[in-house]
Amino acid sequence: MAGRNGRTVRDLRRGNRTEVLRRLYFDGPMSRFELGPATGLSSGSISNVVAELVADGLVEEAGSVDSDGGRPRTLLRVAPGSGHMIGVDVGETRVRVELFDLALTELARADRPLEHERYDVEVVVGHIRDGIAEVLATAGTAPEGLLGVGIGVPGIVAGTPDRGAVVHGQTIGWDGVPLESLLRATCRLPDSVPYFIDNGARTLGQAEMWFGAGRGAHSAVVVLIGSGIGACLVTEEAGNGRAVEWGHLTVRVRGRRCRCGALGCLEAYAGAEALLDRWREQGGRPPGDADEETALTALLTAARPPEGTEADPVALGVLEETAEYLGAGLSDLINLFQPERILIGGWAGLQLGSRFLPAVRRHAASYALRHPAERVSIGLGRLGPDAVTVGAAILPLADFFARGGRRAEPTGEGPSPAWRAALRQRTPR
Template structure:
């Protein structure tokens, strides 16, 4: 009975701490009175939590504001320098690692290229580990100051005693990514699908702010989506919700990397676009037989294709068709999930959307039911191509705001 009572009190205190931290983080600076109103906690409970946070150095006083006839109210803010979080984006052409303070201001970053044709797990793990060491050294930050590391990975993340990654398009089957990376660091690790990390970043800080129901779609070499329902990420039974790129849009269509035919990814993913352009024998900038750029990066090749669309009939036709298929895919999201916003992101999504957004909207409108389409906006992400890295950093940050993470002591 004593242990049960102890757990209940501990959980209550942690819940109060989390409520105050979440509210303060997104509405800072604010007063104790503001926190009480926002969280529903009593003034005494807020005062107790704030006293603890001040003593730990997580929160600091940040001036004051006039009150209605009473004494000025002291404002509180989270101290960005209290700790740091790391985000790692495992893309298909590079691994990007960033170091951020609690305000998610970037202090250092590192990038390591990957061969899109060979996604070896040991190479990816080594790149993440090297990037972690590099950003800490560049910023002069000790590992004891780091609250945790978030990693956005391609594929489905099976959360359990250890995170396992299922990446069917890369031949990854229950890869023990957490265990492999644990050999290189003792820092807390958290893993999630890269589209979901980007979705969380846009929801917190970008084009998704304030949305209760949204779809944040990522288009890079591959294609995925984060589905926001009721202001929270919808994961599904096995955390695989959002594998939008592997929904079928053309029965018996092009072979997808996943092994199926007619997937959306086989038409609008960057690798597929370049492959389709190469198959039309009209590239002008050189591709291998598989459609992978023979020189330069996949990003550079797609940028060249988009830039030549005005003068190349073949490029123009291909991008017109890409906008058509992408609009169909977005229409399926609108009809199925009735989002208030569809946010287009990922490096290729931003590149395509910057030129094709009007055509994408027109195609989505032709293939959507009128009422849900009228209720949805289709817009570009606001956080740029590094949104996945930033989103990965929100994984340990969210753990911290839940009251479950503390800075290590040396």
């Protein structure tokens, strides 16, 4: 039965369960008495919802606290072992797979390096498949207990009715790769386990907004700087966040060629790969056969060496120019979206920001409009280089909470029910 606003009793129950789960998850442990004013639900509704969640094994007791003259109040929390999620980061140098419990405690991890075959679709899919099998075996977790597998990837992710999530990663040579259907055909997981595939910058933004430097902000832009560059816009209108291809903003007409093929993109000047290329072109000497992370560390050390050692002027010049490009790019985000906070993350962003953040802030303020620039704070993410993996795991967790703590329906493509087939036959074509 639907009410005046179109919501059914089932919708109301699911919404109440969602509200209690989220409140306990972010602010718990809490007592039933505290849950009432925190959620806006009546004491009777709280009792019913908590009883359901306890019966489902999602909520458990977590000690007690003294009350004012009455009996001690029992504290409640979300049961960490009541569900598991897998987060996957398809990064520049490796595929990382992590298994988490409901409290986002890491239970197992598997790293698969990407070397000469970087971004070969079959290799990446194989790494994800093997990594999932490894973390489940290491932790002794049954795949049936998974709430889902979240995957952060470079590029634009589009949902399709027949192939699931399809990845358009122009910079990595992925042109409409049906990643979800490839994983379903390859990974040995039950049909009941859903996949959540999204842009890596958005999964980073999800993590920082839930648990990191973005918590409590009404609007933020979370920037991911690695080999390339991306960003996630989080506002009330954008809901849980929207990936924006910030790295392919044009910062110089007829400038350097970007990995995407265009000229003058921000990524062609400020991404780690392009930054190292510019250092080499100007005479810099990164360590031989070093990966990007090691080479960037060498560049930063050359530009800002230990006290008593002379800085490499070429390295310093490249980094100072990069700080200006990043500041100019951030000014566009400030002018376009007027966010409350801008957070810089990603393995390269954290390395660069730890030494050049003041210069980046200064350049952002000089290029941006004064009014929004005075109201934004620019800082570093707090969750470290693993934030993309954590954010990917949050995708199935957020879906689970939105369903009121009920698992997703199986997605297997079995025969349609008779009533649906009959309805299709009667529908005019």
